[in-house]
Amino acid sequence: DQQVKQNSPSLSVQEGRISILNCDYTNSMFDYFLWYKKYPAEGPTFLISISSIKDKNEDGRFTVFLNKSAKHLSLHIVPSQPGDSAVYFCAASESKIIFGKGTRLHILP
Amino acid sequence: ETGVTQSPTHLIKTRGQQVTLRCSSQSGHNTVSWYQQALGQGPQFIFQYYREEENGRGNFPPRFSGLQFPNYSSELNVNALELDDSALYLCASSSPLRQGAGEQYFGPGTRLTVT
Numbered sequence: 001d002q003q004v005k006q007n008s009p010s011l012s013v014q015e016g017r018i019s020i021l022n023c024d025y026t027n028s029m030f031d032y033f034l035w036y037k038k039y040p041a042e043g044p045t046f047l048i049s050i051s052s053i054k055d056k057n058e059d060g061r062f063t064v065f066l067n068k069s070a071k072h073l074s075l076h077i078v079p080s081q082p083g084d085s086a087v088y089f090c091a092a093s094e095s096k097i098i099f100g101k102g103t104r105l106h107i108l109p
Numbered sequence: 110e111t112g113v114t115q116s117p118t119h120l121i122k123t124r125g126q127q128v129t130l131r132c133s134s135q136s137g138h139n140t141v142s143w144y145q146q147a148l149g150q151g152p153q154f155i156f157q158y159y160r161e162e163e164n165g166r167g168n169f170p171p172r173f174s175g176l177q178f179p180n181y182s183s184e185l186n187v188n189a190l191e192l193d194d195s196a197l198y199l200c201a202s203s204s205p206l207r208q209g210a211g212e213q214y215f216g217p218g219t220r221l222t223v224t
Contacts, residue, residue, distance in 0.1 A: 004151075006151075032211045034211045034212070036215075041217065042217055043113070043199055043201070043215030043216050043217050043218055044152065044199070044215045045215070046212050046213065046214065049211060049212060089151050089152070091151075091211065092211075093211030095165055096142075096154045096157065096165050096167060097142070097154060097211050097213070098154065099144075099151030099152045099153070100151050101149065101150055101151045102151055
C-alpha cells in the first residue's frame with residue numbers, strides 16, 4: 001500500500017507559467033512533508049519542506065501548500081524555468097522517510 | 110564542504126553473489142540512510158545508521174545489512190543477490206539539526222545490475 005501517492009507521472013508546462021505538482025498521503029502521523037528534485041544521473045536534491053503544523057511554506061519561486069483535512073500537498077513553481085525540468089518526488093517523514101513515485105516535469109520553451 | 114559520495118558508480122553481479130556498496134557522508138553529518146530505487150519508482154527506505162548503530166529499518170530482508178564507521182561513512186551489504194535487487198542504491202546523510210525534518214543530502218547512487 002502506497003502511503004505517499006503522486007498520481008501524475010508527468011506534467012508539461014510552458015516556460016514562465018506556474019507548475020503545480022500534487023501529492024496525496026494516507027498516514028495522518030507524518031510530521032514533515034518534503035519535495036525533492038532529481039536530475040538524471042544525480043541523487044535527489046532537497047527542495048523545500050513543510051511541518052505538519054503549517055499550511056504553507058515559501059522559498060523563492062517554490063511554495064508548498066498542505067491541506068491536512070484532505071491529506072494533500074502541492075508544490076507550486078512560479079515562474080517555471082527550463083532548469084526546472086526534472087523528476088519531482090514528494091516525501092513524508094515520520095520515523096522514516098517515504099517517497100512517492102515521482103512526477104516528471106517538462107518545461108516547454 | 111564535500112558532498113555525499115558513493116562507490117562504485119556501476120556494478121554488475123550474478124544472482125547468488127554478495128555485494129558491498131560504500132558511502133561517504135557530507136562533512137558534519139552523523140546520520141546515514143540507504144534507499145533502493147527501482148525503475149519508475151521512488152526511493153524506498155532500507156535502513157538508517159546513527160552514530161554507528163542501526164536506527165530504523167524498512168521492509169527489507171536480513172540479507173540487506175549495513176555498517177557505519179567512526180568517521181560516519183557507511184557500507185550497504187547485500188547477500189544472496191536476486192534479480193529483483195537490480196536497482197539504483199542511494200545513500201543520504203543528514204545533520205543532527207535537520208534530521209527530524211527529513212532534510213537529507215543524497216549521493217549520486219550506485220547502479221546495481223544482477224544477472
